[in-house]
Amino acid sequence: MKRKLSLFLMVMLVAMSACAKTKAPKYVFYFIGDGMGINQVMATQYYKSDVQGSLGWDRLCFTGFPYGGMVVTHSANNYVTDSAAAGTALASGQKTNNNVLGVLPDRKTKCESIAEMAHKKGYRVAIGTTVCIDHATPGVFYAHQASRDNYHQIGTELSQSGFEFFGGEDFHTPFDRKIEDEGNYVQAEKAGYTIVHGYDEYLEKAGSSDKIILFDKNPKEDHYCKFAIDRGEDDLTLSQITTAAIDFMMKDPKKGFFMMMEGGKIDQACHGNDAATVIKETLDFDEAIRIAYDFYLQHKDETLIVVTADHETGAMGLSNGNYRLNSKVLQYQNMSEGEFSAHLEKMGREIGDILTWEEVEQELKDHYGFWDKIRLSQKQTDLLRTTYVETFGMGPGELKAEEYYKVDKMSDEATRIISEIAQISWGTGSHSGGMVPVFAIGAGAEVFCGQLDNTEIPMLIKKIAKY
Numbered sequence: 001m002k003r004k005l006s007l008f009l010m011v012m013l014v015a016m017s018a019c020a021k022t023k024a025p026k027y028v029f030y031f032i033g034d035g036m037g038i039n040q041v042m043a044t045q046y047y048k049s050d051v052q053g054s055l056g057w058d059r060l061c062f063t064g065f066p067y068g069g070m071v072v073t074h075s076a077n078n079y080v081t082d083s084a085a086a087g088t089a090l091a092s093g094q095k096t097n098n099n100v101l102g103v104l105p106d107r108k109t110k111c112e113s114i115a116e117m118a119h120k121k122g123y124r125v126a127i128g129t130t131v132c133i134d135h136a137t138p139g140v141f142y143a144h145q146a147s148r149d150n151y152h153q154i155g156t157e158l159s160q161s162g163f164e165f166f167g168g169e170d171f172h173t174p175f176d177r178k179i180e181d182e183g184n185y186v187q188a189e190k191a192g193y194t195i196v197h198g199y200d201e202y203l204e205k206a207g208s209s210d211k212i213i214l215f216d217k218n219p220k221e222d223h224y225c226k227f228a229i230d231r232g233e234d235d236l237t238l239s240q241i242t243t244a245a246i247d248f249m250m251k252d253p254k255k256g257f258f259m260m261m262e263g264g265k266i267d268q269a270c271h272g273n274d275a276a277t278v279i280k281e282t283l284d285f286d287e288a289i290r291i292a293y294d295f296y297l298q299h300k301d302e303t304l305i306v307v308t309a310d311h312e313t314g315a316m317g318l319s320n321g322n323y324r325l326n327s328k329v330l331q332y333q334n335m336s337e338g339e340f341s342a343h344l345e346k347m348g349r350e351i352g353d354i355l356t357w358e359e360v361e362q363e364l365k366d367h368y369g370f371w372d373k374i375r376l377s378q379k380q381t382d383l384l385r386t387t388y389v390e391t392f393g394m395g396p397g398e399l400k401a402e403e404y405y406k407v408d409k410m411s412d413e414a415t416r417i418i419s420e421i422a423q424i425s426w427g428t429g430s431h432s433g434g435m436v437p438v439f440a441i442g443a444g445a446e447v448f449c450g451q452l453d454n455t456e457i458p459m460l461i462k463k464i465a466k467y
């Protein structure tokens, strides 16, 4: 009897401690790496080790989280999703069709996001990204549109959301001539938002603002923050956005917060099959997560961090055959292919003439490490020379349109060749249906394990955080 009683007590104690452990987290971080499949993560870990000269893998901050699993990403109408449908699933737990943002496939019925649920419950909310703030992934957390291309209307819904913090490059389409209104900037200001450009201005004005929008200091023509590999001192970073968001959320720590931060450009680099840029972008995403992890260390029992991706991009492969991977050569590429292409174009303009092969060859040495640091086969050198003639032989040639930027044939070929030497293969310039990872740490994190559908992730967050 005595033994039975003590066993009963033990079971009760275990149950009670489990209950205490699953206390709803007051602070929730949701990180989404756009296009960050399993191989993007693995390539980054191998690369970290390879550049140190050892054969192994170096953990990232988020891959060190104790819980994790695999996520299925298909949309309502295809095995291969886009960011709008995948984002809707990750935000609201509802599948929708590709291109549709925050509504069901009927293009009308709204899917309430967990950010909206959290806000209704009184939590403060922050949404951040390295692309424009009305792009698909951030948009699904506060907007409901039949098409992800309705940038201006998504921007209008941003002002109506009442969320306390937004951070990103800029509005994509602040003015839309077809929709006559005062524009997204005026709408936001009328709704009580202070709009700041750059982290320094954030620091100046955050104290006196109730709601804030942090944009890039120098808005970019393409509406996206710079790739980590190309960034200058004044360019906004996801780490700055995350730091600012935490600071702004903690103006009223009693309320708790929900925060979604997107590494939005891993996808763009994958669309261009630009391996070095993908890896640097993933490392940059990890740095922003490290800031949340530091916060977690200060508030362990009250914080949950979930890191995942919306889909894989590029069907990135970790071998070209021959049982080899040689990612360390990617360290010598110091510009994204789009930036390199723009750099060549600018050089030509400044010289006022067609670039010679010798000039282009020097640029390839300086920015891809070709010949000086990386050995090229005769075939690869010949290919570059032929592509040079095709691209520059008759003056600047036509640009090839990648999904998010334009690139000349020559830069495209150089980027293909460095992937080939690194032994990284690409199956597509678009998205793939591959699984993506999920990692979690903190209060309630243990439920993020096994194979999950993307719709389950927000529903688990909702349950744990009691939204």
Ligand SMILES: [Zn+2]
Binding pocket: 035, 083, 267, 268, 271, 313, 431
């Ligand atoms: Zn994409």
